[in-house]
Amino acid sequence: xxxxxxxxxxxxxxxxxxxxxxxxxxxxxxxxxxxxxxxxxxxxxxxxxxxxxxxxxxxxxxxxxxxxxxxxxxxxxxxxxxxxxxxxxxxxxxxxxxxxxxxxxxxxxxxxxxxxxxxxxxxxxxxxxxxxxxxxxxxxxxxxxxxxxxxxxxxxxxxxxxxxxxxxxxxxxxxxxxxxxxxxxxxxxxxxxxxxxxxxxxxxxxxxxxxxxxxxxxxxxxxxxxxxxxxxxxxxxxxxxxxxxxxxxxxxxxxxxxxxxxxxxxxxxxxxxxxxxxxxxxxxxxxxxxxxxxxxxxxxxxxxxxxxxxxxxxxxxxxxxxxxxxxxxxxxxxxxxxxxxxxxxxxxxxxxxxxxxxxxxxxxxxxxxxxxxxxxxxxxxxxxxxxxxxxxxxxxxxxxxxxxxxxxxxxxxxxxxxxxxxxxxxxxxxxxxxxxxxxxxxxxxxxxxxxxxxxxxxxxxxxxxxxxxxxxxxxxxxxxxxxxxxxxxxxxxxxxxxxxxxxxxxxxxxxxxxxxxxxxxxxxxxxxxxxxxxxxxxxxx
Numbered sequence: 001x002x003x004x005x006x007x008x009x010x011x012x013x014x015x016x017x018x019x020x021x022x023x024x025x026x027x028x029x030x031x032x033x034x035x036x037x038x039x040x041x042x043x044x045x046x047x048x049x050x051x052x053x054x055x056x057x058x059x060x061x062x063x064x065x066x067x068x069x070x071x072x073x074x075x076x077x078x079x080x081x082x083x084x085x086x087x088x089x090x091x092x093x094x095x096x097x098x099x100x101x102x103x104x105x106x107x108x109x110x111x112x113x114x115x116x117x118x119x120x121x122x123x124x125x126x127x128x129x130x131x132x133x134x135x136x137x138x139x140x141x142x143x144x145x146x147x148x149x150x151x152x153x154x155x156x157x158x159x160x161x162x163x164x165x166x167x168x169x170x171x172x173x174x175x176x177x178x179x180x181x182x183x184x185x186x187x188x189x190x191x192x193x194x195x196x197x198x199x200x201x202x203x204x205x206x207x208x209x210x211x212x213x214x215x216x217x218x219x220x221x222x223x224x225x226x227x228x229x230x231x232x233x234x235x236x237x238x239x240x241x242x243x244x245x246x247x248x249x250x251x252x253x254x255x256x257x258x259x260x261x262x263x264x265x266x267x268x269x270x271x272x273x274x275x276x277x278x279x280x281x282x283x284x285x286x287x288x289x290x291x292x293x294x295x296x297x298x299x300x301x302x303x304x305x306x307x308x309x310x311x312x313x314x315x316x317x318x319x320x321x322x323x324x325x326x327x328x329x330x331x332x333x334x335x336x337x338x339x340x341x342x343x344x345x346x347x348x349x350x351x352x353x354x355x356x357x358x359x360x361x362x363x364x365x366x367x368x369x370x371x372x373x374x375x376x377x378x379x380x381x382x383x384x385x386x387x388x389x390x391x392x393x394x395x396x397x398x399x400x401x402x403x404x405x406x407x408x409x410x411x412x413x414x415x416x417x418x419x420x421x422x423x424x425x426x427x428x429x430x431x432x433x434x435x436x437x438x439x440x441x442x443x444x445x446x447x448x449x450x451x452x453x454x455x456x457x458x459x460x461x462x463x464x465x466x467x468x469x470x471x472x473x474x475x476x477x478x479x480x481x482x483x484x485x486x487x488x489x490x491x492x493x494x495x496x497x498x499x500x501x502x503x504x505x506x507x508x509x510x511x512x513x514x515x516x517x518x519x520x521x522x523x524x525x526x527x528x529x530x531x532x533x534x535x536x537x538x539x540x541x
Contacts, residue, residue: 039400111528185273431499485499
């Protein structure tokens with residue numbers, strides 16, 4: 001056969017194959033481009049939702065109260081759907097269509113979480129009338145009841161408790177302990193010294209915690225002394241103590257103490273509570289966990305949970321000297337396991353149940369497998385997790401999710417939520433290397449207090465900063481001069497990711513201001529367990 005004939009045959013065979021392969025590759029490239037585009041659109045919408053929640057909580061002095069928090073979250077959800085409709089508008093999707101492809105949105109809070117997803121309204125005929133917004137059996141999208149980070153434990157026949165965990169070392173214990181009904185709550189801390197009632201001071205890791213006077217700006221020019229009680233700041237002037245709501249003063253019938261001792265009380269009460277937990281629940285193990293569906297105990301359904309004591313103390317040989325508040329303690333490892341198990345289980349159920357509400361979609365909605373680095377963000381911060389599934393992107397069906405964390409919120413005081421002030425008019429991260437041995441440190445405050453706030457008056461909206469210091473570039477912005485607590489490359493010690501150990505090692509004014517501010521802000525947070533009337537008594541002069 002002539003070469004020309006072979007060439008013709010080759011072209012006839014290869015050309016269609018080449019055209020098909022070329023078309024296939026182009027479609028794959030378009031699919032990947034669409035997926036990346038949709039990922040970015042979902043990320044932007046989730047960020048908008050979190051930013052809306054953050055702005056509402058920062059500018060609202062009662063944002064930690066239950067009703068106010070629900071309002072802020074619902075406004076955040078609306079922002080998410082408005083944003084996603086705008087981002088996907090060019091792709092031909094409007095808000096009503098896109099809602100059919102969002103099986104769930106999760107808002108992780110301090111001691112639990114909300115899931116926004118569809119559910120069936122179960123009002124009875126007595127609950128609604130002709131003017132009711134919703135009817136019995138109607139499909140409704142909204143926030144489901146708050147789910148706590150809780151786990152039930154049974155030890156023998158006399159101990160049956162539910163322990164609710166949080167994003168830090170605060171827990172709530174409810175149930176029966178050694179045959180006695182209990183309802184106790186507090187922070188878990190080791191290394192707390194003896195309380196000095198004469199000087200109203202206490203030591204923590206060798207650092208003395210004293211009373212302090214707190215001041216901040218209440219507008220662009222005026223400063224005031226304040227105290228923070230149950231998540232609300234109260235300021236003092238010649239007429240008494242008042243709270244601020246959008247610039248309006250609301251005077252209180254309580255004469256608060258001008259000198260704040262929240263930091264002292266935090267460590268004092270934490271020591272008392274930790275001693276109680278050690279005495280009454282020191283033998284509690286992860287294998288004592290009770291499963292919600294069967295009521296049985298054991299680790300069969302939670303194979304990743306090692307069979308270990310939960311509340312081991314610093315002097316327990318099994319914990320090798322690790323304090324209970326340190327990140328790598330047995331308590332913290334188990335706390336993260338409980339939080340993750342609760343979110344995974346309930347979120348999987350919510351997404352799977354969405355198949356019953358999918359409307360005109362044919363997507364099989366299911367929870368994707370999150371990466372470990374993503375779980376690290378969720379388990380340590382207030383977060384928004386959004387899911388978008390079922391949209392066609394050419395060669396496959398889009399199945400995406402986005403996670404945005406909020407590191408500046410009144411909801412939780414993390415160990416990195418405290419900023420240090422120096423006399424040169426700057427604020428720094430607590431692990432800024434320049435702060436070690438620095439004698440110009442003048443204070444430490446919650447990172448939220450450095451965010452801009454707004455006030456609406458008759459003349460319009462004005463903005464101000466509670467603290468006017470500027471952020472240190474190498475510490476706050478670039479973060480090039482911040483100590484890596486996981487590494488011993490530049491230090492003589494390995495801190496095991498524990499800022500507690502780092503501060504105790506550095507000592508001096510840095511540790512004193514940091515530990516005082518951390519205790520103060522955690523003690524003055526809003527918590528559902530708090531008794532407001534009792535707090536008023538404790539903080540009153």
